[in-house]
């Protein structure tokens with residue numbers, strides 16, 4: 001029983017062609033099942049892609065911590081007090097929390113002054129956000145370096161007046177064919193040398209915002225813009241094997257201690273646990289995926305049951321023919337395999353068309369999204385990965401075989417003579 | 424060549440006296456709902472190798488039933504049935520299929536050709552179940568079509584053939600696996616008398632090759648062309664009429 005068995009295929013095509021409309025509707029059930037499964041899987045992927053690409057390459061084991069007003073009076077201080085993190089806090093965090101992988105104290109200067117423009121180069125002026133950062137920041141929330149480099153340790157130590165500019169900044173402040181490296185721009189009255197150009201790894205407005213940023217050494221910013229030893233906020237990642245929530249808890253305790261904040265004050269130290277949020281999101285998407293498979297397999301199952309039903313009818317119609325074949329010495333296995341192969345063939349062809357069309361439609365949607373720039377944080381790059389497509393196909397073949405099993409059994413259950421007598 | 428075969432067979436049968444078909448007190452009852460119909464009530468019948476035997480009897484006397492049991496298309500309730508010396512009882516469908524394919528060729532009143540296969544493919548079908556390659560079986564099918572004078576119809580579908588042609592096609596199909604027994608249930612029932620005689624001539628030729636043939640028929644002149652006529656009545660063998668001593672005469676010729 002080889003696959004390239006003309007007689008077998010002759011019989012299959014004869015059976016399928018004999019009642020074209022019926023074959024079509026049967027095939028359509030399976031086609032629709034797999035088509036919907038693919039579309040849904042692709043959309044689910046689009047959702048998760050949208051969200052995860054919105055995060056770029058940001059470390060998912062990260063946390064952020066910033067200052068807010070106190071909400072509980074403590075040690076003689078009234079509530080509503082403001083305070084700042086400082087360089088000593090940074091050292092205290094490093095010293096007391098060995099679970100910290102990277103720690104990036106950060107500062108930010110927004111555009112200020114009349115009409116908001118804070119960056120000048122020759123005739124050109126524009127408004128950009130200025131970030132004061134440590135090299136570690138590029139490990140926590142990385143950007144693509146196009147030219148030059150990111151902030152380095154020497155910049156920090158020597159408080160150099162170097163900056164790394166986003167692509168939007170480059171476009172605004174330079175001619176397209178200019179080499180910005182080594183050039184100077186004036187930021188709020190102070191000249192800085194450009195040492196690198198970066199682009200965001202995120203998409204959409206987030207990328208737009210990042211590309212309009214300028215990174216300068218954290219220490220330079222503290223000194224140049226009179227921050228003293230103030231730290232704006234922290235980005236911190238936990239070492240592998242440690243939970244971010246543990247690090248966060250410790251960090252908050254240390255800050256409370258160091259800034260005379262009541263242990264009962266839940267609001268004074270603001271924080272965000274990205275790991276936790278990411279976990280919730282992953283769970284959500286796993287849930288969505290699971291739901292899609294359940295619904296998709298259900299739809300597919302309906303299609304397959306349709307195939308099984310039709311095969312039963314086909315067997316009934318072919319009773320006499322099967323009787324003749326058995327009178328001529330066809331073994332039961334030969335008859336059964338014929339029915340099963342027919343079922344698998346119908347299911348697989350219909351399923352394959354559904355698969356191809358589903359992937360095609362997803363591709364089309366993706367193209368439209370790209371062309372119209374419509375991809376968002378919510379929906380981006382809908383696709384089905386190869387493995388899922390293959391598993392869908394495998395499921396189809398198995399389903400086809402299962403659908404053919406009962407009809408095949410039915411075909412050989414009846415005595416040959418009764419089959420022959422059938423009119 | 425054909426005569427040589429017959430001689431050889433006669434010598435062996437004389438020594439061993441093995442019957443090709445041996446039926447001993449065969450019983451068969453059909454059950455339909457609450458009704459039961461005792462069709463065969465103890466049939467005893469022996470058919471020697473190389474015999475050409477006809478079965479007659481009124482409609483409903485159980486001729487087809489008997490033939491189907493011999494062809495292993497149906498099973499019997501009690502008694503003993505030997506085919507070529509082998510005891511045939513309830514067996515797996517796989518084994519039955521093997522016997523049908525190897526030992527038996529069927530010819531039916533309604534031809535039972537496969538409508539979507541052409542003449543050649545129809546003839547070749549039994550070899551398909553023996554897993555003979557398509558090329559080989561088609562070559563052999565063409566040989567048999569030629570013998571039946573149907574070579575030029577090889578590519579035609581059964582629906583494009585006359586009744587006589589269809590029956591010759593069916594006979595070719597029954598022969599291709601070189602069976603020991605041909606079972607024909609009213610093979611001329613759907614043919615005019617001239618075509619019927621042609622078919623009978625064909626059966627004689629096949630019989631001369633040494634193949635045992637059992638024909639169920641209603642027609643006297645068909646039965647008259649066989650060695651023996653078995654008459655079924657009320658579920659038993661009523662009488663057996665010998666139709667001349669053709670075989671014996673031939674054997675005497677050889678001995679002398």
Ligand SMILES: Nc1ncnc2c1ncn2[C@@H]1O[C@H](COP(=O)(O)OP(=O)(O)OP(=O)(O)O)[C@@H](O)[C@H]1O
Nearest residue numbers: 453454455460462481482483484485486487488489
């Ligand atoms: N599958 C069956 N179920 C029930 N009864 C059956 C079945 N097959 C045959 N019979 C009955 O058994 C009896 C013998 O049938 P059978 O076909 O052997 O007769 P026959 O001698 O071949 O008749 P005919 O000359 O009309 O072909 C009939 O009465 C028939 O109705």
Ligand SMILES: [Mg+2]
Nearest residue numbers: 486487488608
């Ligand atoms: Mg009959």
